[in-house]
Amino acid sequence: MTIKDLLISAMKNILQHKTRTILTIIAILIGTFTISLTIGINVGVNKYLDDQLGNIGGENNLTIARKTDNGLNIDNSEPVEYKDGTSQAATLTEKDINKIKKVTNIIEVTPIQTPIIEYAKSGDGKKYLLPVSTAINGISNTMQAGNMVDMSAKENQIIIAPEYVKTLGLKSNKKAVGKKIKLAITSQVDESEKIIEAKVVGVLTKSLIQGGQSRINKQLADQILAINNKGVPAKIKNSYQFLTVEVKPSTNAQTMKTVKKDLDKLGFMSQTVEDSVGIIYTVINAVTGVLTLFGMLSLFAACFGIINTLYMSVQERTREIGLMKALGMSKRKIFILFSFEAILIGFLGSLLGIVSAQLLGSGINSIASSGFLEELSGLKLVDISLMTASTISLSIMLVAFIAGTFPAKKAAKLDPIIALRHE
Secondary structure (H helix, E strand, O other): OOHHHHHHHHHHHHHHOHHHHHHHHHHHHHHHHHHHHHHHHHHHHHHHHHHHHHHHEOOOEEEEEEOOOOOEOOOOOOEOOOOOOOOOOOOEOHHHHHHHHOOOOEEEEEEEOOOOOOEEEOOOOOEEOOOEEEOOOOEOOOEEEEOOOOOOOOOOEEEEOOOHHHHOOOOOHHHHOOOEEEEEEEOOOOOOEEEEEEEEEEEEOOOOOOOOOEEEOHHHHHHHHHHHOOOOOHHHHOOEOEEEEEEOOOOOHHHHHHHHHHHHHOOEEEEOHHHHOHHHHHHHHHHHHHHHHHHHHHHHHHHHHHHHHHHHHHHHOHHHHHHHHHOOOOHHHHHHHHHHHHHHHHHHHHHHHHHHHHHHHHHHHHHHHOOOOOOOOOOOOOOOOHHHHHHHHHHHHHHHHHHHHHHHHHHHHOOHHHHHHOO
């Protein structure tokens, strides 16, 4: 018999006992479905995060904060003895900036200050809170309309979060670009209020990473901070919670690690944009990993179904096996025949499981993109690619083959004379 004949024969054999075969296939289907869906979610969300990080950039930027002593030693929860220089304050000063500038491969250090807008006024006179942050050189934002703010421009520029477009009476994303909005700024000391204008140059795309803050250019940030800090003592005014540093563009991963170590020795914590969203990756991978484990346990149980199905098949077809051997069929071909049966069961179960996951995934994507994830542009919640599906299917067929080797070996070793006498 040729390989083709063995394959056709294997298909006929597994269809002879449909109930037993179908139950085994269903067990494989459940495991494959769970694994495919959870891997699809993992791939879809991670791909979205990767795309967002790629769009943002900032590979050569670090955010820096001072390492602090909070009064407790983390290792043993013992009180920390006060020494000169020990502080619970997290502020950074010009002295710290000068220290950081001396670190090898750092080319620019910029204080991160938080401009506070009291409210933004809409066209109908209503007032809304508008959280903002200053844009950072080297870090981009994905836009629905318009462009990033120009950090060197001498006019007040802002890119607003999408939820503020209609709220501020700007009608649509495209029509919002070029419009001016009124911002109320208050002094932290005497609470005096001043109204200033800012030009909308773009509308952000809603993102898990970028958050709902609007972004402003340096000109606008400086103007807001000047009003916020009116009357504030110089010592407080020139203290910062965070700094952003730009490392040489040619810096590789190893050099970035060295820069981080050098900063750590000076008493500063540092992280990249990728580091800051690392927790999101960890949570997603952990959740999908647990669900994938459940799918693998289901497949493990299905392996016993394959072994049981083929052992029973060997038992029922003992005389048939003896006859095939008597007619000259080799042990090798007997082994291949039963192995094909196991592989076919694995293939059918995995195929149905992947198709089921793909159909449900398409439904979830459709509902999510037009519903609760509508504003997260570019997020495909379940992404089962052809490569992923093929890998899952081949892996399950391999597992089915391994499970089928035990009954296949038994069939191959049967003595033809004893087998022909079997009742």
